[in-house]
Amino acid sequence: MSDTATQPHDLLPLTPAVFHILLALADGEKHGYGIMQEIAAITGDAVHMGPGTLYGTIKRMLESGLIVETDERPDPALDDERRRYYRLTGIGKRVAEAEAARLERLIGVARAKRVAGGAA
């Protein structure tokens, strides 16, 4: 999948696992365990992604071009060279933004129907 051939909306809605990984990578590249830690942190420890789900999802995301492997290392002296780092692609970032906008619209509807907190 190339950035030009696919529109972000074609890939929506995302599964929770894909969206969590996109969010975890939104502020920079991370390795697998770093992604797992970030997901636990941003969900307040509500989601603990296991290695099987993580790498199964990463495989799909690599195939669809949402993320790529990167050779960059934050600090090679402190890091295990066998680790693989991943970062968002352009289309990956746009898909994450489109999914966030979609969820925001849904929250707006939920507020209007008084099933979520906050005024409409």
Next chain:
Amino acid sequence: MENRIQPLWAILSERIYRALLIFYPADFRREYACLMAQAFRDVSRDTYRREGPAGIALWWGSALFDLAISVIEQRRKESFVMSKSLLPAWAGKLLIVGGICAALSAVSQLQPGSPEFYTGVFQISFLFVGPAYLLIALGCFGLPTRYHAQTEPLTRITLYLAAVGALVTALGVSLPKLVAEWLWSVGMLGLILHVIAMVVFGLANITRPILPMVRWLPLLAGLIPFALLLGVMGRGPGSPNWGAFATLLGIGIIWLIMGFFINRERQAEPQPAAA
């Protein structure tokens, strides 16, 4: 880069996890097995620091669940079908995982107190009993087909009976809460059938072994009923059930070792050349 000496439990834990990764498709395993094992090790290390052994037990439960779900997903993508030919091929692997689960479930019997009030360790480890015997049943069903040429009718019948016994055990320990309490007794009868069939299989295996290296192993099942009997007779109101512990652990270890050798033998078989 970290270069610490790992404690023994961490090394064993990671090796068991690595062994379980064999259930993934070969392509996926080649690409991600090392990374998954590394992530598993990282989580284990941090969980142990924060929560100690109890945290590791919970992490293992969660990792097994994650593994089962993701294996199904990856296999589904390969149009995975549990066919008649695949069951024999998987018999060794099924017995390995079934054996591990049965051995893990044994821990449930070490918690003192009345079964009416079992909580904690009992509840966690007892989750393994049903899946353990279901996997063992599937493994036992696969063996007679796989070793058809090397087995006599008696061997095949005992393996089928062991499979039926394991299946009844799995249903008997899993369904009582949902259907009826008497199913628990049926499950225990299934366990007795399974053990007796294992012993007879062991006797038949001596005269015509399908696995020469482990020909005596199923005979050890003959000791299991004695352990159970001693445990039931000697059990006080608040004491752990050592007999049931020995039974579950013994069956688990026996099938784990059998599965290991069956699997190793399969890996040594010449593979057909690619077209």
